[in-house]
Amino acid sequence: MVQPTSRHPQGGYHQPVMVDEVLGFLTPVDPKVVIDATFGGGGHSRAILDLFADARVVGVDRDPDAVAQAFDHERLTVVRDNFSNLASVVERAGVADAVDAILFDLGVSSHQLDEGARGFSYHRAGPLDMRMGPDAVRTAAELIDESSVEDLARILRDFGEERHARRIATAIVENRPFASTADLASCVAGAVPAASRRGKHPARRTFQALRIAVNDEIGILHDALVGALELLRPRGRLIVLAYHSLEDRIVKRLFADRSQGCVCPPDLPVCQCDADPDVRLIAKGVRASEAEVAANPRARSAILRVAERAS
Ligand SMILES: C[S@@+](CC[C@H](N)C(=O)[O-])C[C@H]1O[C@@H](n2cnc3c(N)ncnc32)[C@H](O)[C@@H]1O
Incomplete structure (x- = not known):
């Protein structure tokens, strides 16, 4: 439960x-x-x-x-x-x-967001998975490992409407591979300007964008x-x-x-x-x-x- x-x-x-x-x-x-x-x-x-x-x-x-x-x-x-x-x-x-x-x-x-083991949430520690089901072809960790900075920036912009898409994508590529959601969330938080760390979690849009991409x-x-x-x-x-x-x-x-x-x-x-x-x-x-x-x-x-x- x-x-x-x-x-x-x-x-x-x-x-x-x-x-x-x-x-x-x-x-x-x-x-x-x-x-x-x-x-x-x-x-x-x-x-x-x-x-x-x-x-x-x-x-x-x-x-x-x-x-x-x-x-x-x-x-x-x-x-x-x-x-x-x-x-x-x-x-x-x-x-x-x-x-x-x-x-x-x-x-x-x-349920998907709250189960840390599914890897959807920047709030919960877990593997970087994010697949809604076994029909999704790759996990978020695999997507990150196989993408260029340009691919990732496009995903973050198109699916997350992320203003700092390029900065975040560059930091992700420099710091990959990621073992867990927590590692990715802290990498994103470190990549955005200090002003963007106030208010909603700075990794919110990145996680949404990756989830949308993983599940097409x-x-x-x-x-x-x-x-x-x-x-x-x-x-x-x-x-x-x-x-x-x-x-x-x-x-x-x-x-x-x-x-x-x-x-x-x-x-x-x-x-x-x-x-x-x-x-x-x-x-x-x-x-x-x-x-x-x-x-x-x-x-x-x-x-x-x-x-x-x-x-
Ligand atoms: C917002 S929840 C639905 C909640 C539901 N209406 C209820 O009353 O509990 C969305 C659900 O859609 C499923 N889903 C998302 N994309 C899907 C797809 N392409 N095919 C089948 N199921 C999908 C997700 O796995 C998730 O369980």
């Missing part, structure tokens, strides 16, 4: 975010089949099973820990897989052409969402919770493009494609309530978007 922390006040595997909002967007669909593409601690799945008495939920997670701790329920199936393989998951579960809703609650679970989180997201839209029945809903601007931008752009219909180049004065939108926007950028953020600080960065398949 994970101990309560300020980030994770209730303890347990993971405290789900914006559950009432997710249920609210599912209610008009009255779903019979829901795919929970990021099962984690199963908080969203459990709430869906409780509210919709004849819904079946297929939970997916790439992390064996999530699957191992899944609760038993006669209407729940949980499989270990990457959500980039949802079409095959749906096929194997025998629910192809019947999917009413798909939920993506992106990023890491509190941004690389697979767009195609996974496109695939998910194709698996929905007409009027089925895709619900996405994102936790940082990089992933939210992908969701927002995809939903905006698909709800627009016309695919003509912008310089054409009149539409010639006559394409109908295949998606209807249901919710754009909904945020957690103040009460929820006060109870669960992780909810502060959550952005919820919902799209409905038109046909």
Whole structure:
């Protein structure tokens, strides 16, 4: 059992975010089949099973820990897989052409962050691993060892929006290999200017960036969402919770493009494609309530978007 922390006040595997909002967007669909593409601690799945008495939920997670701790329920199936393989998951579960809703609650679970042995946290001593599951091809330590200063600086800039990307990347390459999260965190702290050591931990963005790179989180997201839209029945809903601007931008752009219909180049004065939108926007950028953020600080960065398949 994970101990309560300020980030994770209730303890347990993971405290789900914006559950009432997710249920609210599912209610008009009255779903019979829901795919929970990021099962984690199963908080969203459990709430869906409780509210919709004849819904079946297929939970997916790439992390064996999530699957191992899944609760038993006669209407729940949980499989270990990457959500980039949802079409095959749906096929194997025998629910192809019947999917009413798909939920993506992106990023890491509190369990992953709180287990030092997983290597995700600059707060906890552990090996520099950061793989969400065995399908990730290399650990953070291997990624660091195999990357040039330029590669690392790009990762830190693109995935961590780190202002001191080049300084940190240079220090990492000069001081590698790293045996542990603590060694990397102190190398990063030593590399940034003193003013940047105040406030949030100076290694926060570096750890986020490496985690995203190790798990190819941004690389697979767009195609996974496109695939998910194709698996929905007409009027089925895709619900996405994102936790940082990089992933939210992908969701927002995809939903905006698909709800627009016309695919003509912008310089054409009149539409010639006559394409109908295949998606209807249901919710754009909904945020957690103040009460929820006060109870669960992780909810502060959550952005919820919902799209409905038109046909
Ligand atoms: C924020 S947690 C989900 C929490 C969950 N909604 C709950 O109520 O407990 C994100 C989960 O998604 C999983 N995950 C992230 N990327 C994934 C991917 N590409 N395929 C499958 N699972 C993924 C992580 O392993 C993690 O367990």
